[in-house]
Every structure is written in C-alpha cells, then in structure tokens.
Amino acid sequence: MTGTDPHDVPRPDARLHFGVFFQGVNHWTIWSDPASGSQIDPASFRKVAQTAERGLFDAFFLGDGLRLRETDGHIHDLDVAGRPDSLAQLAALAAVTHRIGLVSTSNTTFNEPGDLAHRLASLDLLSGGRAGWNVVTTDNAWTGANFRRGGFLDHADRYTRAEEFLKVARAIWDGWAEGAVTDSVEARSWSVPGTIGRVRAAGAQFDVDLVPALPRSAQGHPVIFQAGDSPDGRDFAARNADVIFSAHGRDFDDALGFAEDIRRRLRAAGRPEDALRILPATEIVIGATEKEAEEKARWVRLEQVTPATALAVASRLWNLDLSERDADGPLPAEDPVVEENTGAFGSARIADPRGVVAEWRARAEANGWSLRETVIELGPQRGHVGTAAGLAEKFARWVRHGALDGFNISPYLIPDGLDDIVDLLVPELQERGAYRTAYTGTTLREHLELPPLA
Numbered sequence: 001m002t003g004t005d006p007h008d009v010p011r012p013d014a015r016l017h018f019g020v021f022f023q024g025v026n027h028w029t030i031w032s033d034p035a036s037g038s039q040i041d042p043a044s045f046r047k048v049a050q051t052a053e054r055g056l057f058d059a060f061f062l063g064d065g066l067r068l069r070e071t072d073g074h075i076h077d078l079d080v081a082g083r084p085d086s087l088a089q090l091a092a093l094a095a096v097t098h099r100i101g102l103v104s105t106s107n108t109t110f111n112e113p114g115d116l117a118h119r120l121a122s123l124d125l126l127s128g129g130r131a132g133w134n135v136v137t138t139d140n141a142w143t144g145a146n147f148r149r150g151g152f153l154d155h156a157d158r159y160t161r162a163e164e165f166l167k168v169a170r171a172i173w174d175g176w177a178e179g180a181v182t183d184s185v186e187a188r189s190w191s192v193p194g195t196i197g198r199v200r201a202a203g204a205q206f207d208v209d210l211v212p213a214l215p216r217s218a219q220g221h222p223v224i225f226q227a228g229d230s231p232d233g234r235d236f237a238a239r240n241a242d243v244i245f246s247a248h249g250r251d252f253d254d255a256l257g258f259a260e261d262i263r264r265r266l267r268a269a270g271r272p273e274d275a276l277r278i279l280p281a282t283e284i285v286i287g288a289t290e291k292e293a294e295e296k297a298r299w300v301r302l303e304q305v306t307p308a309t310a311l312a313v314a315s316r317l318w319n320l321d322l323s324e325r326d327a328d329g330p331l332p333a334e335d336p337v338v339e340e341n342t343g344a345f346g347s348a349r350i351a352d353p354r355g356v357v358a359e360w361r362a363r364a365e366a367n368g369w370s371l372r373e374t375v376i377e378l379g380p381q382r383g384h385v386g387t388a389a390g391l392a393e394k395f396a397r398w399v400r401h402g403a404l405d406g407f408n409i410s411p412y413l414i415p416d417g418l419d420d421i422v423d424l425l426v427p428e429l430q431e432r433g434a435y436r437t438a439y440t441g442t443t444l445r446e447h448l449e450l451p452p453l454a
Contacts, residue, residue: 014399016435017406017448019103019279020052020418024063025081028283028382030303030412037415039080042092047415049093052100055422056436058447059101059132060093061225061408062086066107067143078309087119094127101444103132103225108162110138110147114210117169120222121214129218129443134225135241137162159228159236161205166224166240168201168208173221175199175212219443220453238265241276242450245408249280250381255403277405277448283383283412286420290386297385300412301376310372313379317350317357327372331357331364382410388420392428399434 022045023029030036037044049060064086069076083089090102102123106116124131137158138144144153153161180195201208226237227245237244248258258280263273285300287293305313307327315322319337336353350356364374384391398404411417429435441447 009400010402011400013433014402014405015433016395016399016429017277017279018052018055018057018421018435019059019061019101019406019408020048020057021061021063021281021408021410022048022414023080023410024065024083024105025069025076025079026063027079027309028304028410028412029080029414030300031080032306033303033413035416036413039414040082040084042084042089044415045089045093046096048411048418049097049100049102051415051418051422053097055418055426056439057100058406059103059444060090060097061103061132061134062090062105064105064107066110066138067146070142076312078306078312087123090131091123091126094123094130099130099439099442099447101130101132101223101447102127103134103223103444105134105136107136107138108165109153109158110144111165113165113168113172113206114208116165117172118213120169121173121212121217124217124219124222125214129220129445131217132223132225132243132444134227134245135162135166136227157205159232163236163240164201164203164205168199168206170221171199171201172210172212173216176215178216180215217443219445223444223448223450234262234265235269237276238262238269238271242445243277243279243448246278246280249282249404249407250383252398252401252403255280255398256401259403275451277450279406279408280404281410282407283410284391284407284421284425285383285385285412286388286391286424287385288387290390293385293387301382304382304412305372305376305379307372310375313375314371317353317360319353325371328370331361331371331374382412388424388428391425392432392434395429396432396434 029039031039052060062083064083068081069079075081086104086106090104093102104120104123106120120131120133139153139155139158175197177195177197180191182190182192196211198211199208223242224240225243225245226233226241228234228236229247234244244262246258248255259278262276262278266273266275285293285297287296308323310327311322311325314325314332317336318332318334319339320332320334322332325332336357338353360374360378363369363378367377369377384394386394399406409418409421426435430437439447445452
C-alpha cells in the first residue's frame, strides 16, 4: 500500500462500517457447491440478516431487478436469478431482526413517488427507523418493456427524474409535523389540526397532489443510498445521498482517489465532507494462513467462473455463440463481431471488444492461459484475500486514512458466507479499535453515525 504515512493519520479514531449485499442476478454467488443453500428460501435471507446482526453490521442490503438478465432474447440461466420483492422481503426480516438496517433497491424510473415513498415509509415505521433506500435509475427499453411506458426515458433524463423523485419523496416523508397525533383521549380529533401538510409538486416528471398517510419514523425518514460511478452519478450522490457504494475498494490509491473526488463534490454541493459514507462493494476470503487464503480464493473463483460461465462471458465479448467451445482450450481465433449497443438486451455489449480481445490474447499467450483462466485472471477482481489479522490491519489503515468508511460485503456462499467475517475478522478489528463492540443506537442513521435530520 502506498500513499500513507504512519505518523500522519487523519482519522485515528475512525471505525469501519459493514453492510451485507444479498445480490440479485449474478454468477458470483456460488449455487453449485453442496455447501450452498437456497437463494430464494426465506430461511436463507433470515440466516444472512441474523448473522450480519450478530456481527454488528450496519445494514442488510437487498439487490433487486426488474427483469431477468438475457442475451439476445435468451435467459442467462447460469446466473442465480429471481428475488422476492425487496420491500416485502425486508418487511418480513424486520420481524426477525432487532437492530440491523434494511435497505431496499428501488427504481425511480419505473415507480411513482407517491406510492414508493409510502411503502418505504411503511418499512421505516415497521422496523423502528431501520429502513434505507438504494436509489437506482434505468434508461433502457429492454427493462422498460416490462412496463406500460416502455423505454420512454432518455439517458440524459435518468438523474433528472431521480432527483425530482427524491425531492417529492422527502416532502411526503416530512408531511407530518412533530406531535401531529394527539396524546390526549379528550382531544376532539385524532390528529392535531394543521399538523399534516398537503404535498403539491409539479415538475418535468411528476404532478403530485396528496396528503401523506404516515408520520415520520424514529430516524426521520429512510437513509438514502446511491451507487452511480459516472460523473452525473457522483454529483447526484454528493447532492442527495447519505451513503455511496462504489467499485473502488481493492486498491488503496484508487479508493483514496475516489473518496477525495467525492469529498470535492460534497464541498461543491455545499455539504460537509463527512456527510456521506463511502462503502465500496467487496468480497472477502479468509484463511488461517496467507497460503490457505490464496488456495481458498482460487477455489472460489473456479466455482464462480465455471466452464459454461467462462464461455458465456467470452460469447458476450466476441458477440458470437461460443457455448460449444472448449473453455479449457485456447482463446477463439475469430475476431469479435462489433455491433451497435442498442440497449435491447440484458447484458450490455463491450464498448471496445477488439481492444479487449487483443489484450486478452497477448496476456493469455504470455502466461499460457486457457480461455477460462483468462476470464478468471482478467475479468472483474472481487475483493480481499488474507488472514483475519492481516485483513484487519489493512482495513484499519484504510479507514483511518480516509480511503473509505467501510465495505458492502457480498458473500460468495449463501447462507453461511458471512460466518468467517463475523467470527474471525470482526474480533480482530475490535481488538484494534476499528469496529464497534455493540450497537449504540437503534436506527440505521445512528449505526452509520450520520447527523440526525432537522
């Protein structure tokens, strides 16, 4: 790790925040191993959430999707696919957990603020102030085909709609004044006259006129999460979010650069630098020794990138049907087929397939890699590998030097993939003073150490 001076620690008392990401459609959650349980059984969701709560995690984060992933009209059936509705699932988990936050991924393109704000407020009240909303946007006609409006939304309008949506939702959540419900049985009315405000909002995307049906929760209203990494996405988060997810969590310098960029955007938006928690997504593999951890990580990658999955990844890159090729043989000799990315399918085309294939061929030839080995080595790298003590040392340095505030962890096995982290890593972090030893609040906002809402 570069860029740190042990005598210059800007945040010496900083502690890590952990969330667990129960993913939606993906091939990273291993479903084919005997140790893997059901991906859709309510017992699996319950086990993961309760394990995370035992580990004093801030939040259980539920991925969602509005359509199963496809490639050119064919369901990508190698992936784990299918999830209960996120708000329904989180409401069920609210009944079997006590402290952990419950974060729903809900789309601003294909929902309406009056309805979604009410359902999120309901979860927040039912859970005692533990709800969060991961604000996501969609612009493609492929997803829109599931909805009456289809692919009506231009790409440039995604965040315009999202920001207007969020403004209306917050007005709905703030519609009841403190003390709106009378505390006297002698009162002439159940609610105090004049304390429940009407919400009228007319803009480019919405024309809303309603009276909010619910009071504010114990934390005010749901915590706002956001995961955009484009300049527009980062600006949206800096103006609106409480937490930002990122893909910048493997390399210290990259993570620190992202964090500094977000802090610059916060200042430009007129917000304090500490107004936003930065939680990169990651996968963590722990072994008793470094060698054991590396061997375990290699097993994980082989289970995640099966021969069939490697061929599917290569098919998308080459834009050819390579499903009958030998994944353990050489890379295809054909050149990739370049087509315009119309957005009419679930798996996006690669922006520069010829350049990527040229790099793959050069690296594969230099290292003697097969096609599957190339996909494993040059595909997305998933996170951190090491002993519990070594990882604790590394993570404590990162959070204390301001590279991040914690991680949103994706277990590679369901439902037991958090056990090593809770039983081995968390105690090591606690010994270093870099992780809480008990919940000190009851709401998600308190877990994240965010200031209370006005």
